[in-house]
Amino acid sequence: MLTFVPSRAVVKSKIENQESRIKNPFPMHLQVLFEDNHLIAVNKPAGLLSQGDETGDRTVMDWVKAYIKHRYNKPGDVFLGSIHRLDRPVSGVIIFARTSKALKRMTELFRDRKVTKTYWAITTEQPDPIEGSLKGYIYKDTSKNRSKIVPKADSNRHKGAKMAKLDYRLLGRVGTNILLEVKPETGRPHQIRVQLADQLKTPIHGDLKYGSRLRNQDGNINLHARKLEFQHPVTKEAVKIEAPIPEIDQLWQLFAEMTEW
Template structure:
């Protein structure tokens, strides 16, 4: 991975802009995960000998980009985990679909069940078995030809939630063949980006908002650069 982009850093937390295609945490592939690159950064920046503590707070899917936060202390890890559990963290995602949503904005409720053997989520219209209630708000931000930029604000944090709920809306995310887009992106990414996370700092109790821009090298994301602010 080239060039770690640090978005926020203090003694308790560090947030980076995860590139699409990079794992947050190691898996059976053996590919080097984002957390190891962050540890290297901390070692080099602070000249730390030995092992570096780094707690994983949340995970973005491998083909997704955007804000990813790690804890630098066990206290911060415990408190951030609780904030996520209590839904005290406001998440904003940007997605690009070839389909314009109808209606242009709305609130989606589905019941999501994850098949861990197939790494696939099913979204049902009604409660079913162990499926968990999943909610999000969405709105169309901009449209250029066949490219539609949709802002998504999940209220829950289910596996693959944004991907499967937009697919159920009829707006599969560009490149996401797992959930119905017809063709993959050449690099294996999908056009889903965690734009921002907002929360109360777990130790300082101050408001924090962390924002990440999409990849400027991606020609489709670049179409919407005026939206980045």
């Protein structure tokens, strides 16, 4: 198995975004977690979009394109395929395809649930029980950009409602702050956020949209995409990519001693 766990040091490369649609060029420090000719994975900072929307705000995708263009001195546009997304206020590992072949195959791996996803979440409520599984139908209200759990009997009335499944367990506690490991089997909109809040009654710290009573100063939430595990779509090797917790977040640093790096 190829395991990638970077040190705390980031790959510091000042990159000015050359995509004309971005309103303001920006220098960023890019933490590359994995890179080969087919794929690239980075540690997404909370607060950054995964890819473009109507706001025109900067995105991880633009960030990675600029990094590739700069590092390999590539002329013209750079191909980068979006495989999955992380919500804007979420941090952690996100992976992109550098070739169309890798994009097709990785998309199939995610679709067929052959990618194991592990998240860490901080909450102030202890789950009962401390380990278990959650299942429910999730309906996304696009007008409010909010998901909710609906009864199975109402899943037909709520057009587009889909079954969501995840496993969770308590990893540790520091004072009133509790660290959970969450492994979603499905990939529904806001799935972890709404299932922890509505079904387990443990809203994620800072997630005001889903019931947290505590706000983070930067407006982000304490949900971190910790790890991805899959068979490489081209080389067929087993790959495990881990993303260090955010260094600048004091709440995350309470649990730093529990990590292996």
